[in-house]
Amino acid sequence: MKKAVKVRLYPNKTQQELLQKHFGATRYIYNRSLALKKYAYEKFGTNISASRLIKRLPILKERHPWLKEIDSQTLQQSIRHLDEAFKHFFRRVKKGETPGFAKFKSKKHSKQSFQYPQRVKIDGKKIYLPKIGWIKAKGLRDDLVGKIKTVIVSYEAYRYYASILLEIEAEPVKIKRASIGIDMGVVYAVTDSEGNHHKIEDFSQGYQKELRKLERYQKALSRKKKGSKRYQKAKIKLARQHKRVSNIRYNFLHQISHIYGENQAIVEDLNIKAMTKSAKGTLENPGRNVKAKSALNRKILQNGWSLFFELLEYKTNHNLIKVDPKYTSQTCSRCGYVDKNNRITQSRFVCKSCGFTINADVNAAKNILARGIHGNNARQQPKAA
Numbered sequence: 001m002k003k004a005v006k007v008r009l010y011p012n013k014t015q016q017e018l019l020q021k022h023f024g025a026t027r028y029i030y031n032r033s034l035a036l037k038k039y040a041y042e043k044f045g046t047n048i049s050a051s052r053l054i055k056r057l058p059i060l061k062e063r064h065p066w067l068k069e070i071d072s073q074t075l076q077q078s079i080r081h082l083d084e085a086f087k088h089f090f091r092r093v094k095k096g097e098t099p100g101f102a103k104f105k106s107k108k109h110s111k112q113s114f115q116y117p118q119r120v121k122i123d124g125k126k127i128y129l130p131k132i133g134w135i136k137a138k139g140l141r142d143d144l145v146g147k148i149k150t151v152i153v154s155y156e157a158y159r160y161y162a163s164i165l166l167e168i169e170a171e172p173v174k175i176k177r178a179s180i181g182i183d184m185g186v187v188y189a190v191t192d193s194e195g196n197h198h199k200i201e202d203f204s205q206g207y208q209k210e211l212r213k214l215e216r217y218q219k220a221l222s223r224k225k226k227g228s229k230r231y232q233k234a235k236i237k238l239a240r241q242h243k244r245v246s247n248i249r250y251n252f253l254h255q256i257s258h259i260y261g262e263n264q265a266i267v268e269d270l271n272i273k274a275m276t277k278s279a280k281g282t283l284e285n286p287g288r289n290v291k292a293k294s295a296l297n298r299k300i301l302q303n304g305w306s307l308f309f310e311l312l313e314y315k316t317n318h319n320l321i322k323v324d325p326k327y328t329s330q331t332c333s334r335c336g337y338v339d340k341n342n343r344i345t346q347s348r349f350v351c352k353s354c355g356f357t358i359n360a361d362v363n364a365a366k367n368i369l370a371r372g373i374h375g376n377n378a379r380q381q382p383k384a385a
Contacts, residue, residue, distance in 0.1 A: 006163045009161060033048075188361060
């Protein structure tokens with residue numbers, strides 16, 4: 001069983017310089033390898049394998065001596081990541097999906113990272129990174145035991161982090177209840193079939209305040225002259241606020257997914273990417289209700305539905321069922337009658353057939369539960385005329 005933990009790093013000045021060199025070097029190798037692969041394919045119709053590119057690294061080190069300061073395995077991992085990107089590209093092409101061709105990495109990107117495949121050590125509150133040395137870390141618990149598989153070092157919001165993947169002994173999953181239906185919402189991020197509602201504000205009362213600060217910092221940055229010292233200060237302040245909001249959301253989703261981790265969870269099979277697509281349209285065919293759709297998209301993304309499903313997947317030990325979301329909010333969970341007018345308001349559901357009254361989100365969660373237990377078409381009837 002694998003377990004991941006992310007810790008904050010506190011490198012000294014010399015270590016910061018070495019880390020930045022690693023970010024730059026791994027980015028350089030990635031971009032150079034991508035350019036070479038593109039050239040070989042466009043010119044000769046051939047593909048250069050990852051192993052061939054890795055064999056070229058000693059030659060590059062002779063040409064560019066500064067690469068000798070960088071850990072060799074991090075450079076090799078950069079090439080392997082590129083190889084994985086190409087494999088995913090061809091897989092998506094084969095399946096008829098949107099391919100998403102590999103892109104060149106920019107040093108201006110808000111997040112920089114590189115990966116160690118091995119040789120990382122942990123001792124108390126310190127972590128050892130090859131070619132960097134022992135670095136103070138915050139978040140290393142005493143109960144953090146297991147074999148270190150990989151470590152990704154990242155630079156986010158002008159701070160350093162290490163994401164550690166551990167191989168630990170699998171623990172048996174204790175099932176409290178056979179199954180539970182979960183409905184994703186806007187007002188409440190999560191509602192279950194037992195009538196429980198959860199939103200970020202319940203776990204962090206200052207969340208809305210942090211969002212308002214984020215908006216204020218965004219406006220402040222837009223008023224600064226680009227490239228000035230004040231612009232750079234405002235940029236750092238905004239990046240750190242983004243990270244703070246992200247951490248609050250991540251903590252909320254971890255806690256909620258932990259609540260349902262001992263259940264057989266049943267959720268809607270939602271295409272979140274399509275749901276949050278911009279409604280702006282084009283000059284020839286402009287969209288309608290753009291402002292309202294933008295606000296809805298923002299709320300969905302703030303509630304972190306995609307991440308919640310990912311966390312729920314591994315916390316239930318892959319005991320997650322996804323069902324067709326069609327008509328779950330219009331169907332009466334008691335009699336199965338389907339009518340869009342059943343949902344009187346955002347929160348109130350009153351069946352036009354049997355008069356059953358219930359919270360709309362709880363009703364949807366009950367329908368999701370029924371579909372998971374009895375099959376995707378459970379209790380679906382023709383829509384009312």
